[in-house]
Amino acid sequence: MPRQKARVTIHEVARRAGVSVATVSRVFNNSDLVTKQTGEKIRSVARRLNYIPNASARSLSMKRTETIGMLLPDMHGEFFSEIIRGADAIAHKEQYHLLVSASHSNKEELETAIKMMSGRVDGFILMSPHLDSETLVGRYLKSVPTVILTSSEARGMHDSIRIDNVGAARQVMRHLISLGHRRIAIVKGDPGNEDAEERLAGYHAELRANSIDVTDELIVCGDFTERSGHAAGRILLDLKYRPTAVFASNDEMAIGVLRCFREEGIKVPQEIAVAGFDDIQISSLIHPSLTSVHVDISDLGSLAAERLIEVLADGTKRKTVKSIVLPSRLVVRNSTLTTTHADAVISHATSVQ
Amino acid sequence: MPRQKARVTIHEVARRAGVSVATVSRVFNNSDLVTKQTGEKIRSVARRLNYIPNASARSLSMKRTETIGMLLPDMHGEFFSEIIRGADAIAHKEQYHLLVSASHSNKEELETAIKMMSGRVDGFILMSPHLDSETLVGRYLKSVPTVILTSSEARGMHDSIRIDNVGAARQVMRHLISLGHRRIAIVKGDPGNEDAEERLAGYHAELRANSIDVTDELIVCGDFTERSGHAAGRILLDLKYRPTAVFASNDEMAIGVLRCFREEGIKVPQEIAVAGFDDIQISSLIHPSLTSVHVDISDLGSLAAERLIEVLADGTKRKTVKSIVLPSRLVVRNSTLTTTHADAVISHATSVQ
DNA sequence: GGTTACAATGTAACCGGTTACATTCTAGCA
């Protein structure tokens, strides 16, 4: 019975090549203190033995793992995969790895995930509403480079990459109002989610700025899934006075709303206009194409990775917390404006503080 | 200037608690050889110091990383995120981590990625057409538990999770032929990609079975992106004798074809029917909804993770290579059949060998 | 009381690398 073949170590290579482990190590770290000849010899032996250095041992003695821990609240849909893609691209370029973990819906799970990653990663990219600074993990994070994505209670303590939710939401509303809409519904996201809160705040702010009263029945709750958008659409259609426009806090929900309206034979945008947020790929392909706020989601990931690696490289634990606000722009399509053929794009002011 | 706070180690905890490191280690590994009282004491000290065990050290001495390496050819689109989601769910459940790496388009990059993960993971989930068994990495992989996704030259040497591409493609073709189509085009994927090859083989086989001649001009090449599908659509429309149906080897390309046809005012399915493969989420939402082969993509990831963890748990290096074939089913929608209102589903035989 | 058995804890080797420092070798020069 063949048993686990012991992995070949640096000692084995050194022995076979007739040198010390230090020299082998030097060769594999491209040190220039090794004779060309010795180097060749060692490389050839290593190749013959299929030697590949052990990363755990390396991490341990170097106190660097060259790995970034990435914690996401979920993994469904394009939004998250784009974030991962963006981060992976940068990580790859900078010779870092990505340790990904999703599916931690609650605080305890998040903390377990962070604990399990401790010592396995050099820093974190963290996207989660649940993040309390006074838990063990919260305190732990203070001593580890961390970049927060979008928003969270913990913003302010760490670097962060965010979207100007309020500004962009106001822009959507301004667009709808400019089309003559006054009875505008919003499908908001789960309470506790700051992106959701901020988009709702933008909704309120723009209505107020235009002296339009807020009507409670026009505010319905979703949870960022297509299904919840569909349900929200149902609720809105059942109202005595239907809205003439719906602003869904993300595209998935907007697509749910559209599906509901299509099932019920409601014409979009003639009877009710619909707008979303995120501009995921599908949004430009569906019929009617969806007006949305375009955010380059993969940038969210790549900027986070870039910033994190920057902090990691610069060992001097600087205390300056940097918050990068992602550019976004309103993309007007057929779900709000039937006449436009080519997509109209309205840029939105962007900034980096 | 505050310098890097040295992470607190097991020795520190032991010292402060007045015990040896062995005892502390035992507490954190839930050994039952420690007095309840001592255990309490140690836990309290550890909590006070924010002690979290170092995973690299742990991996090194235990020779287990509790991490799965996942190598994907790309990261664009829903397909890959679903795979990751499926794998993450299982990994999480079984207390494993997921080290993800994409963006290795060529063989060299793939090898670098694998090398970099060596010692960092207990096993691999690998999806890549480029995989030669005679390179250093190829030989290396033989000694590390590995599960291959979908297909690859290396299939046969390792466990694998695959889709019955040939069977499912034949089913699509059978469906189109049963609708009376005889002039059926295929948009195939890149040569070298086995999924692409197999779907093409299914196309050929079913035509042959129905005594329909193969026409070269009806076979156009794409690369699994929406853009390439659009281009393929263009080419097909420019033919002197247009096809009456198009089978795109994946949904992204099918969506590209649809977009092209819409731009050109071609009615689908009246003038040309279109079918895809994968049944990604968008496919049921677009207009017209897309006939496709439904595969539960996240299962691809979760089955791979399950199988890998199973192999890892069972140390006895068994030589039985297991190949799991994923169930799939044809979902008929409006892009081929205008009359169906409710989705028709035709199940496809499934098997596990 | 003196063994004995077993439970609780400690000691130190080991996992596989990196690297400061020590040692050896070589060439250049007086």
Place this chain on the structure above:
DNA sequence: TGCTAGAATGTAACCGGTTACATTGTAACC
């Protein structure tokens, strides 16, 4: 030829855990 600087290589400590084995403590039994 002898001396010296610097290049090439070796030695061994260290990274932070785990764990086999040694040691100590305690209760039970004769």
